[in-house]
Amino acid sequence: MAQESIAIHIGPRQNRKKAIVIYGVGEQHHPKEVGDILITLLKEQHFEVQSSNTLESLLNAANLKQLDLIVLVWTRGNITQQQLDNLLNAIKAGTGFVGIHASVGAFRSEIKYHELIGGQFLAHPGGINVTYQVYITDKQHPVMKSIQDFTVTTEKYYMLIDPAIHIVAATYFGEVTMPVVWTKSYGKGRVFYNALGHSVDVVTMPQVLDILRRGMVWAAN
Known part of the structure; x- marks a missing residue:
């Protein structure tokens, strides 16, 4: 079992919202580097941020x-029943949840987790360097307002999706519309998922940074 490491990162204002960024498993996705970027975005929004490099942090139900807000940067891997139950119960009670990129493919056999996040990864046809257009499908949503369609070169995710999700950005596989960014509800909690995030250069694109920042703030409210 990996040794749990939790750090506290505090923004500059009082009465801050509280978040945890949990990252790990899947070095091809640079979880620590992406996690650090998300922590910086949250601190800029005056969150008090915890970070953890293991799922052991999910055992602390009281915390x-x-x-x-709970933010997950994770690829495949396994989650214990207690960890999953604590995560699901927290979101049902009103904590926001954000999944980044491969987190839609985490814990492959856990149906209840995929019900939470709203989908499951199937494949990325064409490999990791596909150039495609991301279309903003709900320009009035607070996460996407004022963001224009943009082009990205990265993995293009083909996913099974929950019909209850609200798609705010999408791309196409031929005639098939495939979501890239979505929101949904889970109990009293808000859920935000962004498929973009395979590499640091994609995460740091201005449009992606803005979507991530807004998505985390939206989910935490």
Whole structure:
């Protein structure tokens, strides 16, 4: 079992919202580097941020209940029943949840997790360097307002999706519309998922940074 490491990152204002960024498993996706970027975005929005490099942080149910937001940067891997139950219960009670990129493919056999996040990864046809257009499908949503369609070169995810999701950005596989960014509800909690995030250069694109920042703030409210 990996040794748990939790750090606290504090923004500059009082009465801050509280978040945890959990990252790990899947070095091809640079989880620590992406996690650090997300922590910086949250601090800029005056969050008090915890970070953890293992799922052991999900065993502290009391801590999870005090959080406004849980952010997961994870690839495949396994989650224990207690960890999953604590995560699901926290979101149902009103904590926001954000999944980044491969987190839609995490914990492949856990149906309840995929019900939470709203989909499951199937494949990325064409490999990791596909150039495609991302279309903003709900220009009035607070996460996407004022963001224009843009082009990205990265993995293009083909996914199974929950019909309950609200698609705010999408791309196409031929005639098939495939979501790239979506929101949904889970109990009293807000869920935000962004498929973009395979590499640091994609995460740091201005449009992607803006979507991530807004998505995390939206989910925490």
